[in-house]
Amino acid sequence: MTPAKTAAATAVLLLLTACSAGGATPPPADTLVWATASPPSSLDIAHGFNSPSTLVQTAVLDTMVTLDERGRPAPHLATGWTQPDPASYLFTLRKGVRFTNGSPLTADDAAFSLRRHLDPKVASQAASYFTMVKKVEPVGDDQVKVTLSRPAPAFLAVSAIAWQIVPRKLAEPHPKDLGSPEVGTLGTGPYKVSRFSLTSGVLLERNEDYWGPKPALRRVEVKSIGDPETLRLAVRSGEIDGTADLNTRDARKWTGLPGVKTIFYPGNNISYLSLAVKNGPLADVHVRRAIAHAVNRKAISDLMTAGHGGPADALLPEPILTAVYGDAPPPVPVHAYDPAKAKEELAKSGHPDGFTLAAPYASGGDTGTVMQAVAADLAKIGITLKLEPAPSDQYAARMMEHDRLGVHYVALAYGTPEPIEVLPDMVSRASAEPQGFNFSGYGSAATDEKLDALVSATGEARTDQVTDLLKEIADQVPYVPLFHTDNAAALNEKYTASLHTWTMNLFAAIRPAGR
Amino acid sequence: MRAVLVTILGLAAVAALTGPWLAPYDPAAQDLALSAAGPSAAHWLGTDDLGRDVLSRLLTGARSALFWPVLVALFTTVLGTALGLVSGYHRGWVDAVLMRVVDLAIAMPGLLVLIVLVGVLGGGYGWAVLAMAVLFTPGDIRVVRSLTLAQRELAYAEAARTLGLRPGRIMFRHLLPNLAPTVVANALLSFTGALVALAGLSFLGIGLPAGTPDWGLMVEENRQLLDLNPWASIAPAALITVVACAATLLGDRAFESMSKGAGR
Numbered sequence: 001m002t003p004a005k006t007a008a009a010t011a012v013l014l015l016l017t018a019c020s021a022g023g024a025t026p027p028p029a030d031t032l033v034w035a036t037a038s039p040p041s042s043l044d045i046a047h048g049f050n051s052p053s054t055l056v057q058t059a060v061l062d063t064m065v066t067l068d069e070r071g072r073p074a075p076h077l078a079t080g081w082t083q084p085d086p087a088s089y090l091f092t093l094r095k096g097v098r099f100t101n102g103s104p105l106t107a108d109d110a111a112f113s114l115r116r117h118l119d120p121k122v123a124s125q126a127a128s129y130f131t132m133v134k135k136v137e138p139v140g141d142d143q144v145k146v147t148l149s150r151p152a153p154a155f156l157a158v159s160a161i162a163w164q165i166v167p168r169k170l171a172e173p174h175p176k177d178l179g180s181p182e183v184g185t186l187g188t189g190p191y192k193v194s195r196f197s198l199t200s201g202v203l204l205e206r207n208e209d210y211w212g213p214k215p216a217l218r219r220v221e222v223k224s225i226g227d228p229e230t231l232r233l234a235v236r237s238g239e240i241d242g243t244a245d246l247n248t249r250d251a252r253k254w255t256g257l258p259g260v261k262t263i264f265y266p267g268n269n270i271s272y273l274s275l276a277v278k279n280g281p282l283a284d285v286h287v288r289r290a291i292a293h294a295v296n297r298k299a300i301s302d303l304m305t306a307g308h309g310g311p312a313d314a315l316l317p318e319p320i321l322t323a324v325y326g327d328a329p330p331p332v333p334v335h336a337y338d339p340a341k342a343k344e345e346l347a348k349s350g351h352p353d354g355f356t357l358a359a360p361y362a363s364g365g366d367t368g369t370v371m372q373a374v375a376a377d378l379a380k381i382g383i384t385l386k387l388e389p390a391p392s393d394q395y396a397a398r399m400m401e402h403d404r405l406g407v408h409y410v411a412l413a414y415g416t417p418e419p420i421e422v423l424p425d426m427v428s429r430a431s432a433e434p435q436g437f438n439f440s441g442y443g444s445a446a447t448d449e450k451l452d453a454l455v456s457a458t459g460e461a462r463t464d465q466v467t468d469l470l471k472e473i474a475d476q477v478p479y480v481p482l483f484h485t486d487n488a489a490a491l492n493e494k495y496t497a498s499l500h501t502w503t504m505n506l507f508a509a510i511r512p513a514g515r
Numbered sequence: 516m517r518a519v520l521v522t523i524l525g526l527a528a529v530a531a532l533t534g535p536w537l538a539p540y541d542p543a544a545q546d547l548a549l550s551a552a553g554p555s556a557a558h559w560l561g562t563d564d565l566g567r568d569v570l571s572r573l574l575t576g577a578r579s580a581l582f583w584p585v586l587v588a589l590f591t592t593v594l595g596t597a598l599g600l601v602s603g604y605h606r607g608w609v610d611a612v613l614m615r616v617v618d619l620a621i622a623m624p625g626l627l628v629l630i631v632l633v634g635v636l637g638g639g640y641g642w643a644v645l646a647m648a649v650l651f652t653p654g655d656i657r658v659v660r661s662l663t664l665a666q667r668e669l670a671y672a673e674a675a676r677t678l679g680l681r682p683g684r685i686m687f688r689h690l691l692p693n694l695a696p697t698v699v700a701n702a703l704l705s706f707t708g709a710l711v712a713l714a715g716l717s718f719l720g721i722g723l724p725a726g727t728p729d730w731g732l733m734v735e736e737n738r739q740l741l742d743l744n745p746w747a748s749i750a751p752a753a754l755i756t757v758v759a760c761a762a763t764l765l766g767d768r769a770f771e772s773m774s775k776g777a778g779r
Contacts, residue, residue, distance in 0.1 A: 368725035387724040
């Protein structure tokens, strides 16, 4: 090759390198690509009350009330509220707020946004949050009065989760399909929806006219990656900037990924075994107590949380226990791991020599792992769990139909620090019906009365009611608490985040590093 | 080469027959404190997420991984050969009906049908194996039928008919030995197909309960451990691949050598 040709070739190469480097320029740090394990199903909480959907809803739709860092209700679209009487609230609306289409926010919009959850035509998935609401009405131009059927201190906290404000003009003609890709949604929040597809995800653009602090991220793209390992590789490669759908069990694999930081903070969740009390050997309380003593909760907790969580002693998430009892442990009996005691309890039961029980489980996710560990523990006292795998969707559908209930692993997450959000799910007779979360079927008129009293209780009375219910659960063992886990997020080091248990708007809490 | 292939399949067979006795540990014994540990002197291939010894599970899992494919291969070979012979020898309406059924069965997407059957109807692994055997059989019927059509026109078959021998005797005593190379190769191919398909079903979490020592299930259960103990997933995947390749190659070799033998 002549010097001239060499020079020319070098020039071409340099040009190509420059071009390719230009093409591979990473997106600006104020654009975030976020991944969820499943796609958002609806941008309306009435029809998309699930984790990926609420992630987007909270970025787009404001609520009247929010939760502060300690989980206490705080003003948001409402600048404040008063209680004319213990069973009613008068909210004052923030002035000058507009929806992202430019139309002004009115008291009528705010009132309608709550009232629609009670409308059977809407069939809202959040309806159970507002069963205590009797009447919602606008008062003048800037106030909304909510009248409850009786005092319910948890109303403010659940409002922070589910009372999202949408324009009446858009929501009223669309009781069923508001928030769908076809109809979309409109809010006053820090972001507006630029694109929403059930397959390709969501694109959010910053609302430049937002009434509150302007979020640091200009644009957020939400994609769905179902396989955990694919998700991890996508974060590692930089294709995805962040996710909150990493399993704490896999923390070891995520910590130390180059260019990625992991963030752990207390999660408002509880994982437990549900024991169906209605028939079969599990109807015997001694069998249930034997199971509670036989299961090594510490070992299972260590396996499933990898140090980012811990064994659960009572059937409430840790943040809720803290909200009720402070730093003191709940005064509730604990079934310590003790195989000898488990055998003693089993000897007192109608099945002293043990028994065999079919145990269906979801073949995907953590369920199989936990059920295998539980089965190994129970085998030591003569109880044989015959594990029966089923596709996850089929298993979930059967669970919600309360079909073939027995021993099940359940993990639930909640949004508020209110025990009344959790306990009716566990032990009310209403939740023991199909579509309810009381998979044990445990409950009685007396238990329902205690739950009823808890709805209106405050202060020490509330603490006493919670203690009473937790003691009943510990004594009758319809459930065996297993563990609670931290919430976890993985974030490219280009970004930083201030996250806590009650973070309502995740994307507003993320900003480019150094800002 | 053949010796290598026979040795591989022989070792797999020995593991299937004696695996539980060869295993250094109880394959179900959990040690949660030893979750996903890498290879060590105590655990040559490390442990899985529940702290179970991977080598012990591999040895014990050989039985589940190989027994069911052998059953499928036997079923499809016996039924496929018998029906193929009958169809090809008798022709006429028997042949027409059988071939339409075969066409229909071959047109169905096998793995999808299995997933639907096991997923919707439930019933566990036994149904999956039976369904797989039924779905594999039409292929064997078609191959044996086409060979039978050719063989029945040859002089030795004509002579047998002239002597007044019963059709059953002609088919199974005279035609079948001449089809043996293909039948043996088919049997080994069915074994390979079933091995891979059943491992695929286990990988999809369909059929076998969690915790059953089985190579396909081990790949699925342990694939999340690739960063912690890759052997837990790679070893069973490698064994499935090696045994499947050995069976396929041995089938080819057997076909070639038996065809030559028949030629002499």
